[in-house]
Every structure is written in structure tokens, then in C-alpha cells.
Amino acid sequence: MRPHGATGLRRFTTPRPPREERCELCGVPLAAEERHPHLVDTDKRALVCSCGPCAQLMDRSAASPGRFRAVPGRFLSDPGHRIDDRTWESLRIPVSVAFVFHNSALDLPVALYPSPAGATESEPGQEAWRSVLEATRLASLLEPDVEALLLRRHEGRTECFLVPVDLCYELVGRMRLHWQGFDGGAEARAELDGLFAHVRSLAREPRGSRP
Template sequence: MNAPPAPVSGVAALRPNEAPRTGGGLRRFLTERPPRPERCGLCAAVVDEARHRHLVDIERRSLVCACTACFLLMDQPGADRGRFRAVPGRYLTDPDHRLADAAWDALRIPVGVAFFFRNTVLDRLVALYPSPAGATESELEPEAWASVLDATGLAALLCPDVEALLLRRTAAGISCHLVPIDICYELVGRMRQLWQGFDGGAEARAALDAFFARVESLARPVGGGDRP
């Protein structure tokens, strides 16, 4: 639960039943400011908050909002050798993956969702899962990595830094998708916002179900010739 906001300096000193004056410097505390628009991280152009694309800043290991022009520029052949890399929009699923419950247990991930991607700066695979604290990294043994990578053909298709292997364990089994990396962090943020109690709570579980329903509606079965 969030802590209550600290009292604004000046307002807390008012005497009981005294109405605050809206003149002078106090007005700036009582007037709602309009939200700042989302801007492109490269050229600072305003972007559509709901529909813009993202780049990965591999030096800072962060996502950057991008306008259409900058995204297309970074999506050109050879641009992936620079600092910024365009996040592709493909979704793939592997209904024939061989990841079993025993392999999942070896991952030692305390929740039923995890995503894996190759970080080129660290020169290794990274495993993360959503938690009340945000994206939490899981330290895995090489054998555990192999159990994931060898169980699906999607692993060989992953574009470093910008795509992830997204896994979910439910009572029905383990699903496996290749997805854009930005939606994984979208999921992390949503879970952090909604999480309650030990298991996340009903609202978080409903949001998780809706998220994976959207992923499944966008994903196509993996096959020959799949490209970003």
C-alpha cells in the first residue's frame, strides 16, 4: 500500500477552519497541472501515448519511446550495430515445445511467469520475472538455461536485446511465446501496480489472463522462414 502523501509546505500550517488562499505561491500547489506528453527519446517529437513504438538503448539497458520517423530509421539494415535498436512487432508461439514441469522447477522462479532474452552488453542470457518490486532477475545455472533453450525452436529465433522468450505456467501446462521485449516490461509494470498479498490477488490474476489472451491472439505458430 502506498504511503499517504506528505503535507504540502504552507498548507499544513493553516489554523483550523481557515480556508486556504489561492493567491500567491500557494496557487501552484492547488492547480492541477496537465500531464506531460510522451516524447520521442531521440528527436523529442510528441508521440501518441498509446500507439508509439520503442527502441532499446543497449548502453543504458532501457526502453526509449520513438516517433515513427526515428523508429523507421533505427529499423534499417545495419542500424542494430549502434546504441539504439528497434523493437520488432512479431509474436510467435511454439505449441510443440517440450518444456515440462520438472524443467520449470529447475528454474527456481517463484511465480508462474518468466521471460528470457540475450543481453549483448552482458554477453549472456537474462531471466526475469514480475514481482511486487518490479522486474526481478533469476540467477540460473547453465543446466537450467539448457532446459529452456533446448525445449523450443523459438530460442534460436530470438533477436538479442529486443525480443524475449515468454513462458507461463498454469494448471493446463506451460505456454511458450516469442514476443517483443517491451510488452514484457508492460506486464511487469501492470503486475507491480495491481499486486496484492502473497499471490498477487484476484485483480492481478485477471490482468494476467487478459494479457496472455492478447498475446495468444497476436501470435502465429512458429514455422520455416520466420523473420522479425
């Protein structure tokens, strides 16, 4: 397991004085009161803050092939998932929360979890990922690079959501900012509780019948 590079994630991972945010592609100021689009730079494996026009222009999923993909905004839940303790242990995640996404450059699923140093990365084995695919229909719905499976073991059960990948890095930044002691401390747990409450309020079950 190794620390995950945080290039392009500065506003999530390092406390800094307030400053005007700008599109990292064209330099136009971004409205502070609005949530602006993000792109994933698949070459650098980094998030890029973007204005709306640049996001539409550079998104390779909507136009010609390229290195950038726009982060979508859907939130999905799977209350009937079958991710149990054995499945969790196969992912080799030593903490209670993690997110998994498919890295198109590596053509592999990648699991990450928050730590005092930022996001720590692990590559699940094929058997472990197969067990996740069998346990929740959300895993097969993930858009590579830009969506993640967000998991949390809490109060004897596991929560499972499909979320935009930028939200996962926001979670990492919040946890790093508030982390205290060995297990994160009360403030970090409060941040985690608040974020998952937000996700629950937005998440909906996918349309269509269960597999």
C-alpha cells in the first residue's frame, strides 16, 4: 500500500488562506458560491477544476478521445448489497471507510482509504474485485476514472454507494484536515458522519430490476 498522489487535489487536502478559484484550463474565475465542474486528467491521475465551457470542450466521453473526462453528478445506492465481512477483508482495507474506482490507464480497480497523510492506495486482487462485483450491482455501473464505489463499515453493517470521484477526494481532504490521534478522533468522525448523511440524502436506487 502506498500514499496516493494528490496533484490537482490541493483545495481538498491542504488548508490554505481563502483565494479566488480559477479554471485550471483557461484561467477564468470560478464562482465561490457555486459547485464548479471537475475533470479527471487520466494521464496525471488528478482532478482539475474547470469552468462549464472547458468541461464540455475537454470531456473525452462527450467528444473526441483525449486525456480528460468530466466527473458526473449521479449518486446511487444499493440497500440490498451483499458486501459482508469476508468481502471487506479481501479488499485489505484496515480502516472503516474506502472507495474503489476503475483506473483506465492501469485497466485495474484501485481501492483508496483516508489516512493522516491523505489517500492511501491499494490494488485489490482479481478475486477480491470479483467478490465485489458479485455482491453489488453498483460495481458494474461505475464509469471508469470518474465514479467510485464508496463503502463504510459502521455499527455492524456496510453502507454502499456509487458517487462522483471528486466527492471521495473531498472526504479524504476533510479527514486529513481534522484527523487526530490513532483513529482520527471525534472531529474526523463527525465529518465522516456528515458526508455520509449528505450522500444518503442524494442517493437513489438504479432503475430496472435487480440482477
